[in-house]
Amino acid sequence: MNIITYQIELLEPVLVTALQGDPNSGVAFDYLPGSVLRGAIISRFRQSEQLDIADEKVQRLFFNGHTRYLNGYPLDDRQRALPIPHAWHRAKEEETPLYDFAVEAGDPQTDWQRPHAPFWLPVGSQARLITPDRHIAVHIARDRHLGRDDDGVIGRAVYRYDALAPGQTFAAAILCDDDELAAVLLPLLSGKWSLGGSRSGGYGRVYVSHARQLPDPATWRETGGELETADHxxxxxxxxxxxxxxxxxxxxxxxxxxxxxxxxxxxxxxxxxxxxxxxxxxxxxxxxxxxxxxxxxxxxxxxxxxxxxxxxxxxxxxxxxxxxxxxxxxxxxxxxxxxxxxxETWPVETEDAKHKPPPPPVKLPADSPAAEIAGAMAARLLRKQIENRIADQATGLGASLRGVKRSQLNRLRLLIQDALYQEPQAGRQLLNDYLVGVGERKVTRSQFDRAKVGSEPLLLWLEKRFDHEKGRGVWQDLRVNATESKIGDVTPDLADDNLVYEYNLRLAEAVLARAAKEEER
Incomplete structure (x- = not known):
């Protein structure tokens, strides 16, 4: 038996709908079903190999039970939460403690209720109740070709999506019967995936990471601990x-x-x-x-x-x-x-206990190998934080950008992609020359002046992105905090000119890409 664990961070709301809600709503599960994760892994597998249903290896990987894809449950304090047992009850109007009726029957004279949270974690002898955050949005149906509501066909239908909110992390696992299957699966468990429905509407993007094969799978248990015998x-x-x-x-x-x-x-x-x-x-x-x-x-x-x-x-x-x-x-x-x-009883962890002050950072000797490794880790965490912020900003800013032809947007995107491979000075010169050319063309200039990124004209917003000094405000615009990526006492450097240059351009390219996608519709 081989055990592979991995984590899924939600970059956008994820809509994997359960069988609940009214006909004009889609309500997502509180977790990521194993069937959806298996489907995403199959899609990754097909990018490099042919999916032949008659192939024995493919059968063992995905279909005949030799490999089992477990649900993704919320990750909290580096632990995978698990469903609350239905044997747990609490006295009416009391939040704590929880009584396990499978261990000891409750008083029949007491009015009992079930806990509201779907998941929990053991924290010592206490129970931490966990409810995933939700993202609720109301949409109006529109014709795919017109890009707007067609009164004669759709009739202004309003529907609601109740999805898992972005910013959360879920933990999942894969159980496979032999080393060959684990070797195939491990390389697939990384990078950006798309899960669930409405992927073209700003839903479904996730980031998969921390995939590892457990060194001692023989005694592994999904609940942790050792299996104990009892009189039942x-x-x-x-x-x-x-x-x-x-x-x-x-x-x-x-x-x-x-x-x-x-x-x-x-x-x-x-x-x-x-x-x-x-x-x-x-x-x-x-x-x-x-x-x-x-x-x-x-x-x-x-x-x-x-x-x-x-x-x-x-x-x-x-x-x-x-x-x-x-x-x-x-x-x-x-x-x-x-x-x-x-x-028999589980006291519920209080909110104050959940938000303990973090321990003081570990001091690392300067110029030591540990400090060098911590610096590299902090830099990677910072990049991940910035990329997540860019994805969030691009969704909102790009969707509101209107009035520029898609050909103009895509041409500028290509220039930005070329500039990313150049030194900052040369790249900025290339892009500023393009903006000068835009200003000299009356029709194009009028498009760029009318189009807004948030409340700012597109041309001015681009000039800020491509300017050496003004571009340093990108961290404030993205709400990037270097201390969130701190490792020990090592904090990543946001003043690095190459970093400022790269992510100003990546932000601009992401916003233009989103706008071009909206124009296509």
């Missing part, structure tokens, strides 16, 4: 599970879960003592066919089942955790945890 067997669903009854129909009941667990453990009988079951409906969308998948009922993530102790070896329980139960396990369905939680 507790199964907690870490993802939705698709199960079928004896007649082959999709079903949601303690009985079908009991049958699936017994079959996975290789035992004939297993008795369910109690269950905390949630049900959901699972669908999907096949981009190859352009059609939705059949909707079927499923056991919801967080469901908890308590069984009598099974007559099987400990390694069978490890195998159950690694392989899961039910169908579509390749897509992250059917993940379970065995004997995960034994604590």
């Amino acid at each position: 067997l507790t199964i907690t669903c870490l993802s939705d599970a698709l199960l079928r009854d004896a007649s082959g129909q999709a079903a949601v009941s303690p009985k079908v879960v009991t049958q699936a667990v017994a079959q996975a453990l290789g035992i004939e009988t297993l008795t369910c003592r109690q269950s905390f079951l949630s049900a959901t409906t699972v669908g999907g969308f096949n981009r190859k066919w352009g059609l939705p998948l059949p909707q079927v009922p499923a056991v919801g993530m967080g469901s908890v089942f308590v069984f009598d102790p099974p007559d099987c070896a400990l390694d069978k329980l490890y195998t159950l955790e690694q392989t899961g139960i039910g169908e579509r396990r390749t897509e992250g369905f059917g993940r379970v945890a065995v004997n995960w939680l034994a604590q």
